[in-house]
Amino acid sequence: MIRIALLLAAVVAAAQALAQPAKSVFLEELTWTEVRDAVASGKTTIVVPIGGTEQNGPHMALGKHNVRARALAGKIAAALGDALVAPVVSYVPEGRISPPTEHMRLPGTISIPQDAFVATLESAGRSFRAHGFKDVVYIGDHGGYQKAMARAAAALNREWAATPARAHAIAEYYDAAATGFPRLLRDRGFSEAQIGTHAGLADTSLMLAIDASLARPERFQGTAGKDGVAGDPRRASAELGRLGVDLIVKRSVDAIRKATSRR
Secondary structure (H helix, E strand, C coil): CHHHHHHHHHHHHHHHHHHCCCCCCEHHHCCHHHHHHHHHCCCCEEEEEECCCCCCCCCECCCHHHHHHHHHHHHHHHHHCCEEECCCECCECCCCCCCCCHHHHCCCCCECCHHHHHHHHHHHHHHHHHCCCCEEEEEECCHHHHHHHHHHHHHHHHHCCCCCCEEEECHHHHHHHHHHHHHHHHHCCCCHHHHCCECCHHHHHHHHHHHHHHECHHHCCCCCCECCEECCHHHCCHHHHHHHHHHHHHHHHHHHHHHHCCC
């Protein structure tokens, strides 16, 4: 009877272990010991998603870039299999504060200087290297800081030249969102005026696919050039957005694998 009881206990324990959900890829959802163990087991790539807090027209929330960057980074890390995801960098350059330029002309946008942004990325990278990560991967959801992101990665690589650690600014992530996805939409008959470059069909469809709660369909309007919108979101859909999500994830994963294989 004792052997049977022990056997049953072992079976129950094994079943409970299998039922446990996989540990998150998001650094901020893990304990320090879980991060330590993940790095020791080979998860030595850290994906740093960069968003931004900016106006996105009357129909889309200010946190669009932050939510999108985090969700896509999670998918990218899961596909890579050896990566974790850092907290989103949500304070980024968005234009001059006074007098306001670019997105700063509309309420809610937050902007910081380029040098502060670069310093933040560099300091985060040094932190990750100190904890055993070998590849620090920056992906940026906004076009305005792509060069600054590359500048931070280049500075770290000069600093780390004699070590195994490397920083990578993955331009393919943003290129897929800004160029590749619009090309898919054009192939489906949508015009440049509809697709737009900010808060239009492409931008809004991605948001609907990732978190529809941040969009306001009742406010979708063809207001190109007005209210912070460049495009026409009225035919945006989650179905279209999923095409963009898949493209961004695939191209980013391919680019990261290529970059991290060069040692």
